[in-house]
Amino acid sequence: MKPQMSRHFSNRKPSAIRLAQIKFAERKDNTKPVNTAIGNVSLPLHPAISERMFNLNKEDSPFKEGVVKYTATVGMEETNQAFLNIIASSGFSTEGLYSQVTNGGSQAMEMVILGVCGDAGSTDHPLLLIDAAYTNYNAMAARVGRRTVSVSRTLGEDGNFSLPSMEEIETVIEKEKPSAMVVIPYDNPTGQFYSLEAMKTLAEICVKHNIWMISDEAYRELFYTKDVTSSIWGVTDKDVPGIEGRRISIETSSKVWNGCGLRIGALVTDRKDFHEKSVAECTADLCSNAIGQYMFGALAHESHDALGKWYESQRNYYSKMLVSLTEEFKELVPGIIVSNPDASLYSVIDVRNVVDENFNAQDFVLFCAREGKVDIKGEELTLLVAPMAGFYSLPEGAPNPGRTQMRIAYVEKPERMALVPALFASLLEQYKQR
Structure with missing residues (x-):
């Protein structure tokens, strides 16, 4: 006999924004992640x-x-x-x-x-x-x-x-x-x-x-x-x-x-x-x-003037990536919906028009974390994103829009973020063809 955990601990699952990273850590191959699941920015601190x-x-x-x-x-x-x-x-x-x-x-x-x-x-x-x-x-x-x-x-x-x-x-x-x-x-x-x-x-x-x-x-x-x-x-x-x-x-x-x-x-x-x-x-x-x-x-x-210049530099950095990657997603995955890049450093992508009714974003995220990989210039990579179902608080039994949605954080360095649309498109095709 061993003492029991609390009901809260027994029922606790990892946050949607940490799930992919936790599961990827269990991999034994040499695949490297492009981690856009967590808002862990890669820019240096304010000077x-x-x-x-x-x-x-x-x-x-x-x-x-x-x-x-x-x-x-x-x-x-x-x-x-x-x-x-x-x-x-x-x-x-x-x-x-x-x-x-x-x-x-x-x-x-x-x-x-x-x-x-x-x-x-x-x-x-x-x-x-x-x-x-x-x-x-x-x-x-x-x-x-x-x-x-x-x-x-x-x-x-x-x-x-x-x-x-x-x-x-x-x-x-x-x-x-x-x-x-x-x-x-x-x-x-x-x-x-x-x-x-x-x-x-x-x-x-x-x-x-x-x-x-x-x-x-x-x-x-x-x-x-x-x-x-x-x-x-x-x-x-x-x-x-x-x-x-x-x-x-x-x-x-x-x-x-x-x-x-x-x-x-x-x-x-x-x-x-x-x-x-x-x-x-x-x-x-x-x-x-x-x-x-x-x-x-x-x-x-x-x-205040110096802080204003800092805000401007941060906006310029993120806005370029948000606009360019949004357009590339739409080009590489026809029918995909990408939220408009108006603020913060995230996009929600919805694949409801390009998958069947059995698609589940969390399953796709786990596939990418556990086994999916794409060879890009001799380097095997996978993409970590956050499934969106956990971002909705819905009545029991209500359909969850997050079933086909994922959140992407624009937090990797620009050269790595540039790989994200192609990585996503390739991994989605791999997942659909299993």
Whole structure:
């Protein structure tokens, strides 16, 4: 007899964004992966962050003597100022905002769910997502015994995701009584961009139904349209009376700043009591990575003009790849649907028009990870992508659009990303001919 695991652990499966990598690690041949399943960017850190990383023993470094102490749970003051400086650099007021450093955006997500949803194990006051939604919101909610509900978007033949109508959103709110709505203005996984006007419309719904508005701003400034920068911090009481006091944003060093492995994020709110309780909850975790905080804190001293130039350089880098690869996918796989590259660093590809009714994206992803390979200039390669079924929160028995959809992250170096459409086309043919 051996002790049992909890039901939660027994039922837990890897996240859709890590599944391919885990299965590929079990391979024994010499095939190499082009890993677009995870948003693990390959660009170097912002120079100010790098400078601190390479000079931890400088005279003005708190680590010059090799001692790494705990920081305050709320985080280093300089690091919190860095996050506020970043928000301000996009043209938004930070007056009255409270920032708390977290272990990446992930811990901020968990704190949001703990802080606004109903009691553990209760079905009351769930979290409202707009499907397809970042899959880890469902995982975090399950971890802490909370529930999510959703309203769905549809990927059209033209590559546009439809925003659900306000009536659809309100119908779900009135039925499910959620405590908060999550919006990802520069969307993961769809690449859809929520304009500032769209954010204001959603804010009006949150005020009308007295719920929190949570904005995941991991990709703020990564947009490729002619719109202005969008953010929850661009929506004030002047625009939507009553929105202030219910605003929360999730921040991170991972994407715009290329610091995925730093695991530094922030929970920013204009609600003082929420901030204080969130910090109190995190005292059980002691503090976030002290060295990572110090490194990221360098951005507290960067001018808004310098940060603006950094945003522009990142946009130029991603927009070129997004546009060129979208066109190549359509050329190599006639009938494929690729979401329009408006924001963030992802594309959703849908093969519903080029496969039969038995196709399952997760099976295809596992095939690529376990056995698929393509010889390209003498090198055997496979492609890792994320199946999309786990990005939808649907009623039991409802058809899942993710069955034929996959998410591609534009995170490998340009020369490797250039191989992705041809790799995908070849592997899909291999899979179909088995």
